[in-house]
Amino acid sequence: MSNTIIRDANITDIPSIKNLYLNSAEYYPDNLILTVEEITDDYILNSLSNAITKGFAIVMEKDSNVIGYIQGYPSQNVREAHLIKDTRVIIHNQYNSSGYAVKLMSSVRQKMNDMPHIKALLFNVREHNIASAKCLKFFGCYEVCRYHDALLKCDGSFMDDVVYKWDNPSFKITSFQHYWNNIRTKPHNVYVDLTKDSLMYLTKTSSAFRYAS
Numbered sequence: 221m222s223n224t225i226i227r228d229a230n231i232t233d234i235p236s237i238k239n240l241y242l243n244s245a246e247y248y249p250d251n252l253i254l255t256v257e258e259i260t261d262d263y264i265l266n267s268l269s270n271a272i273t274k275g276f277a278i279v280m281e282k283d284s285n286v287i288g289y290i291q292g293y294p295s296q297n298v299r300e301a302h303l304i305k306d307t308r309v310i311i312h313n314q315y316n317s318s319g320y321a322v323k324l325m326s327s328v329r330q331k332m333n334d335m336p337h338i339k340a341l342l343f344n345v346r347e348h349n350i351a352s353a354k355c356l357k358f359f360g361c362y363e364v365c366r367y368h369d370a371l372l373k374c375d376g377s378f379m380d381d382v383v384y385k386w387d388n389p390s391f392k393i394t395s396f397q398h399y400w401n402n403i404r405t406k407p408h409n410v411y412v413d414l415t416k417d418s419l420m421y422l423t424k425t426s427s428a429f430r431y432a433s
Contacts, residue, residue: 226280240289275292276335290324303338321352322355342383343385347381348379
């Protein structure tokens with residue numbers, strides 16, 4: 221894993237992140253919940269905006285090419301503000317099953333040190349995706365529920381959606397209570413149309429916060 225860097229994503233990464241989604245849709249179409257037609261520039265922009273401003277968005281570069289991406293952010297429902305639910309982990313097919321996903325997950329653990337108001341992360345995994353399930357279990361996630369026949373495969377048959385949970389060891393009830401009071405009294409400051417008003421914030425210089433040798 222030489223010459224690999226893990227850093228915060230920024231708005232300039234949209235083309236690279238979109239390419240990762242399209243790569244996954246091509247090689248692992250039943251792992252990704254989106255179809256190719258749904259992977260649009262607007263979708264990537266909106267998803268990345270939410271992740272950067274409310275949660276985390278992290279890319280992995282190898283030889284200056286983005287080969288991995290992980291994101292997550294809380295639900296827009298105030299009662300779910302303690303959970304990060306929209307969590308995605310995508311690795312380019314050429315580097316799948318090489319330990320890169322574990323490296324990205326480890327970077328999330330580091331991010332959670334700065335997010336003590338988040339109680340847990342939830343990951344949705346297709347029933348057949350043994351590799352992702354193994355990675356999540358290695359990281360310390362555990363299965364909490366299974367939705368039978370929740371999704372369609374590309375051939376039109378049904379498959380289960382499995383939910384894994386990771387409990388944030390950095391969670392502090394006092395931090396959550398402060399966060400909770402803020403979003404209850406000023407929800408418009410937390411959940412806002414980010415694509416319209418926050419581009420200046422999103423174009424900030426991204427810092428490399430971890431080197432994965």
